[in-house]
Amino acid sequence: MQGLPDQIRVRFAPSPTGYLHIGGARTALFNWLFAARNGGVFVLRIEDTDADRAREETVGPILDSLRWLGLTWQEGPDVGGPYGPYVQSQRLDLYRREAERLIQEGKAYPCYCTVEEIEAAREQARREGRTYRYPGTCRHLTEEERRRLEAQGRPRAVRLVGPGPGETVVPDLIHGEVRFPNDEFDDFVIMKSDGTPVYNFAVAVDDHHMGITHVIRGEEHLSNTPRQLLVYRALGYEPPAFAHVPMVLAPDRSKLSKRHGAVAVEEFREKGFLPEAILNYTALLGWSPGDDREVLTLEEMVEAFSLERISKTAAIYDVEKMTWLNGQHLRRADLDRVFALVRPRLEARGFLPRDAGPEELAHARAVVAAVRDRVRTLEEIVDASAYFFADFEDYDPEGVRKRFEKPGVAELLAEARRRLEAVEPFTAESTEHAFRALCQEKGISGGALFHPVRLALTGRTMGPGLFDVIALLGRRRCLERLDRAVRFIKEKLPHVQAAAAAGGDAGTEGGAGA
């Protein structure tokens, strides 16, 4: 890499909203990847200068989600670092000092206009169809006027002296040079009258004082960047490089928010998503590795990452594809880790005692191994393995129609039961052998036996290979469930026997035929 500073420093700067959503996670990931790729430092900073927002909500969940994803930071509110504190509300002195300096240098000035006065003027302008710009009322106040206004107890905000004519251009690594006419910018407030900084001021001050070299953030900040550039210029600081990444939108193309169902990383975690899948999926939202790979590990992403390969178009996030990717990672993941992740879920459902012994654990682990290839999330593993741990309630209705409502099924299942009772040892191999022999004798196909047995054993029509199911269930449970099925057919489906006797294939509502 050439032309880059000795030490790349990037940051992720969330405000305390109480949760980390997919879009934020992706912004954090892009920063993290950029740092990792270039041997840089990833800094975490909390932007909590908005009193209203910061009050109730917390940063805790955001840090938790980041940590869970594995997007660790070298400097941040919890671990500290040489440029701390990393929470804006603890850096007020800095902002005040910088603002005062600008006032001394004539690049900013105190403003005593009240919010109400400004509101009124803005409203008036709107009625007249004009664009409101702060007229610079307080810009040329004499010392005496200032003292007088101050004496009146007027609130004192600080405004930056706006730019002269011309344009401000934002050099952006993704968008190229974006030009903004300067008459767009008036003397905007940099310090509120309550002594806290305004976002556009605080970011610029912090990014400079924290030595940030590359600002990688959402595109919604692109329009604000010229204002920040104005702050850099006034302060006499060299601005960092900017890269505005396209936004992540909800399925209805609107901005991501809680009301769109699952958008928070924490929710996906609860639903049984793997962190690497979320990382993989969000990376693909606006970035591609340059070849046709889609299932990528973090390491592979680091190796392939570059800002140049980030697209400019907003992306709508699609849970379906993320779920597919999760399945891919679930299959590739180490079985012991998957089991460790599923275990608490099994315990929560009462499928596995919390003090399970080695034998029980080994069995549960084998169940997970058998089931994980056909599901996409951890929670689905639990759903798919329920019948291995507890008796199921009902048989799948469609399965009953297709597999139980056949003449002679009860007898067939009874015979299967006898074979299972006798087979030795009780393994997948030997039971399969015994069942195939039975089919041979009866002159029926494998399916004719396997399907009803599966339904009898699991209540379902789908699942792992039947003989794996049998071995995992164990002899006792198999026999019990086969008995139960025979009873069920005889008691609940007497018409099947009757129909068999009458030689008819009783009333299934036939399809329209192709």
Next chain:
RNA sequence: GGGGGUAUCGUCUAGCCUGGCCAAGGAUACCGCCCUCUCAAGGCGGAGACACGGGUUCAAAUCCCGUUACCCCUACCA
């Protein structure tokens, strides 16, 4: 209203800078076939897009202009 950004299959994207290799590639989702005791997985196939209109050029998804749509900013929110 003003300023800015973006526009390729439903969705995520490759291609665009360095026009021709693009009768536009991959993925997901959907449909079908194969495999198979089922469901998945896997393999194969199908359907599905260059927003619109003008240019420039022998040639445009790629360059230029305009239109439209969507998003962002325009706060003493971040």
